[in-house]
Amino acid sequence: MVDPGATSQEPGGRRTPRAGCLQKKLAAILAEEEARQPGCPVTLFCTDEHRIGLKPVTRRVWAPRGQRPTALGHHRYEWLYVTAFVAPATGESHWYVGNGVSKPLFERLLALFAREAGAGPQRTGILLLDGAGWHTESGLHVPDGLRLVYLPPYTPELQPAEHRWQLIDEPIVNQHFNRLAEIQDRIEQRCRDLEAQPDLLRANTLFRWWPQPRRPN
Template identity: 60%
Template structure:
């Protein structure tokens, strides 16, 4: 029975701009427009570091019932079930854990130690997702959603770039019996 290993994480984006350093002429301070509004868009990524396969979901919130639905949608998307097992690495966020979390057949959850984001391969995807919105003022959550949706769709085709970014030296290889 084939076994694949994936990692998942969430990223919260809002109408508050993501600021990064930029070049500016000597003696001038660069201007970054911003309006601190607290409306959020959540990006959830399921990534297979060995292959670069990524499944993206956008939402306006997170909760245990919603995460349970995401797990079922993800399991269906990658074909997890009696004929294929998927091991999923994730953090210990309250909505990721039992009790009252139904895990689909064929999916096995493995939790990272507390406070260890450096071990999470999916964490490395957020700079790629943020790229088109860095230092930009987003007028509305719909505009942010459209830009991030287009970016995630584009990143889905960038398997080699995602594979090289997310495959850590200790990451296990997928297993297919001979």
């Protein structure tokens, strides 16, 4: 068993030098945005995509001693992509399920997220994300009220979003599905369930070095 409290830190239980550099960068940007718009709440979010499909998600299972453990599976290659925006400090989250990834689609997701999160004149969102091609700012329209901050290259361990995917996979682990629509129904419901559990998301994404806003969100 794993203590849930232990998940609120970087994997391995210690802060790496790269985490320290990113912490300073995020803290400086957070302070800059708070000073630029006094009285306007500033929230630090993170985002990433997770691919789920008819290829089974497998995890360890119990089996009688001496017997090979089994789990249902039939490898096929049809995919859904879950995109999540989470504020680790509060557990606020916004979830979207699609059938692919691209820069035009990500632009639309950013616009939808900004609208649902209230980003704009009354609220600023700082968004930590990786440097995937569809995330990069060259030609990417970023809505007013959002500021993108990129992870250093090859540092997935610094992305709090990575800790959400075990939670989202839970209803489909070690199961076999005939149609992608069956998975989509379960995953969409799981997204709604997690959105209603900010404390659980906070426990799984709030690294110890994650900067905290000085003003309430």
